[in-house]
Amino acid sequence: MLEIEKLKFDEKGLIPAIVVDAISKKVLTLAYMNKESLKITMEKNLTCFYSRSRNELWLKGETSGNYQHVVSITADCDYDALVVEVEKDGPACHLGKDSCFHNPVHANPELKDFSLEGLMDLLKGRKETLPEGSYTTYLFQKGIDKILKKVGEENTEVIIAAKADDKKETVYEIADLCYHVMVLMTEMGISLEDIHRELASRHVIDHKVKQEKMTK
DSSP: OOOGGGSOOOTTSOEEEEEEETTTOOEEEEEEEOHHHHHHHHHHTBOEEEETTTTEEEETTTTTSOOEEEEEEEEOTTSSOEEEEEEESSOSSTTSOSSSOOOOOOOOTTSOOOOHHHHHHHHHHHHHHOOTTOHHHHHHHHOHHHHHHHHHHHHHHHHHHHHTTOHHHHHHHHHHHHHHHHHHHHHHTOOHHHHHHHHHHHHHHHHHHHHHHHHO
16 A cells, blocks of 8 residues: 555645545545544545645534545545545535536537436436426336336346347447336435445355355
């Protein structure tokens, strides 16, 4: 691991820290740290920054409860900037937004911006507004039984395509299955973060099992 002493702080003793959601990889905020706040961050595994406007340290979430639990900290190639991956307890922005970066400036119309998080947001919007003519609206209106039926059907389609060793068709059917599973998640109030945490807990268990086997 890189020692703090090797990092390059600016003339004011600060280093920029880009905070990223460890699950979605979304940029949450850009803040600054000095050596003291970085040490606190590493000791507590909670983000602690230096406020340039107030000239003081501030532990993110100490007032709002929106703590950011540190997963990792990585320095860039010049050692003068940090990326801090976190799992957050709430919005990163003081305005109550998920991320401080929520004001679009430009988007290339020729390149599609897609993410699972974006799809989940879309599904939540469909559930709340139920726009007419939407297949997703139809599923939510029909309810859990219809959604579960579609999940079962799409699961069968995946099996059939995979059994036929048709990669293209299998990819297509897996995408259909993922969509319907995410509709189910939205219906039941299950987030991507919930699934991520469950998988992460299984990874830890699996790692321990492997270690136990190696020592026998």
